[in-house]
Amino acid sequence: MDRTEDRSGSEGTVAFAQEAKGLTGLVVKGLLLTAVTFTIYRFWYMTELRRYFWSRTLIAGSPAEYLGRGKELFLGFLVALAILVPLYLVLFLLGIAVPVLAPAVPVLSAIFLFVLGQYAIFRGRRYRAARTRWRGIRLGQDGSAVAYMLRASLWWLATILTLGLAFPFMRAALERYRIDHTLVGESRLRSSATGRSVLLPWLAFYAVSLLPIVVAGLAFLGSVGLPLPADLFVSQSNGKMDTSILNPRYAGTAVGTSLGWLITALSLAVPLVLLLIPFYRARETRAFLSATHLGEARLVSRLQAREFYWPYFVYFLTLLFFFLVIGVLFAMVVGVAGPNANSGAQAAALVGGGLLYAGTLLGMAVIYVRIVTHGLWVAVANATTIENVAALEAVLASARTPASGLNEGLADALDVGGALEIGF
Numbered sequence: 215m216d217r218t219e220d221r222s223g224s225e226g227t228v229a230f231a232q233e234a235k236g237l238t239g240l241v242v243k244g245l246l247l248t249a250v251t252f253t254i255y256r257f258w259y260m261t262e263l264r265r266y267f268w269s270r271t272l273i274a275g276s277p278a279e280y281l282g283r284g285k286e287l288f289l290g291f292l293v294a295l296a297i298l299v300p301l302y303l304v305l306f307l308l309g310i311a312v313p314v315l316a317p318a319v320p321v322l323s324a325i326f327l328f329v330l331g332q333y334a335i336f337r338g339r340r341y342r343a344a345r346t347r348w349r350g351i352r353l354g355q356d357g358s359a360v361a362y363m364l365r366a367s368l369w370w371l372a373t374i375l376t377l378g379l380a381f382p383f384m385r386a387a388l389e390r391y392r393i394d395h396t397l398v399g400e401s402r403l404r405s406s407a408t409g410r411s412v413l414l415p416w417l418a419f420y421a422v423s424l425l426p427i428v429v430a431g432l433a434f435l436g437s438v439g440l441p442l443p444a445d446l447f448v449s450q451s452n453g454k455m456d457t458s459i460l461n462p463r464y465a466g467t468a469v470g471t472s473l474g475w476l477i478t479a480l481s482l483a484v485p486l487v488l489l490l491i492p493f494y495r496a497r498e499t500r501a502f503l504s505a506t507h508l509g510e511a512r513l514v515s516r517l518q519a520r521e522f523y524w525p526y527f528v529y530f531l532t533l534l535f536f537f538l539v540i541g542v543l544f545a546m547v548v549g550v551a552g553p554n555a556n557s558g559a560q561a562a563a564l565v566g567g568g569l570l571y572a573g574t575l576l577g578m579a580v581i582y583v584r585i586v587t588h589g590l591w592v593a594v595a596n597a598t599t600i601e602n603v604a605a606l607e608a609v610l611a612s613a614r615t616p617a618s619g620l621n622e623g624l625a626d627a628l629d630v631g632g633a634l635e636i637g638f
Contacts, residue, residue: 228600238584244258260287276348281345281347290622294623337621344616381420382413387409399610401610423487434469496518496519511602
């Protein structure tokens with residue numbers, strides 16, 4: 215009997231089925247129907263994915279239920295678009311009507327949409343909570359989406375002003391607000407998450423991947439000043455196309471040297487960030503889960519960083535093998551459409567190439583859901599136990615009215631919803 219089977223009947227554990235039976239078919243069906251319906255089916259696909267993952271998550275021996283419907287998400291999305299499209303139009307017309315504001319309109323639009331996105335994130339979580347049931351008890355979320363939006367916006371401003379050092383405190387503060395406004399029946403979840411609990415992991419991540427960029431960026435700005443010189447870059451023609459290069463007169467100067475260090479830091483940051491994100495996410499998830507309690511019952515997470523790295527490692531190896539197979543098939547298609555091939559063979563090769571391209575996109579999506587999404591869900595659930603589980607019996611069912619599908623429609627319209635979230 216494997217670990218999941220051992221845990222699935224235990225009253226003091228959270229568990230998730232390690233076998234992904236039926237998941238591949240669900241993903242293939244969902245993606246194909248999403249493609250042929252010009253993305254309309256994705257709302258039903260998202261619903262089916264959630265229902266699959268919720269139903270295989272056992273909390274104190276009982277599975278969760280997802281009660282959402284694709285129709286709700288679709289109608290909510292349409293209503294959200296009816297609100298957003300006029301706003302986009304107003305911003306566009308503002309740039310035309312007031313030419314002096316035209317350069318600022320893209321920045322204002324980005325800020326406005328970012329702030330609105332924080333509002334949408336909270337509303338989307340309210341919808342998912344209201345469509346979740348456990349032991350016949352419906353979850354819910356109260357609190358103000360406007361208050362959350364203001365908190366999140368101010369915290370992001372503080373994070374920017376501190377060059378990223380306030381990030382863990384922002385994450386903890388927003389986690390407390392979300393959890394403290396989450397209801398299980400008539401009972402309320404509480405969180406004691408603090409920024410200090412994830413400060414050291416963040417500083418390790420920050421020092422290795424972000425601090426070099428900050429230092430090099432400040433050195434570059436210190437050497438060149440603001441605004442940047444108009445002649446910092448010049449065009450160079452190589453016969454085929456024009457490219458921008460550093461003005462030769464800055465070569466060997468403090469400006470050229472600091473710019474070189476900044477480019478180097480940026481190029482190294484990408485692989486370092488990708489390498490260290492699972493480490494920080496694992497530590498943050500463990501800290502925040504262990505800070506969550508419902509009355510006298512409390513979650514305890516023993517999640518290790520290696521359990522977050524493993525799905526990505528397997529995903530990387532699987533992709534390598536997958537692309538190797540795709541490369542062989544592509545070579546075969548190219549061989550069929552050689553210079554001596556007749557028109558029929560070339561047409562067949564063209565169709566084969568199109569199918570191969572579509573199959574590549576479909577295969578990559580299936581591999582990601584099967585290995586990364588499923589693997590992370592298993593890692594988080596199976597590393598979590600419930601302390602004082604008997605206290606859960608005091609949770610009472612609530613007659614709370616389900617939240618509107620518009621709650622998540624706005625999040626989806628702004629592309630901040632997400633089909634699945636690991637943890638809370």
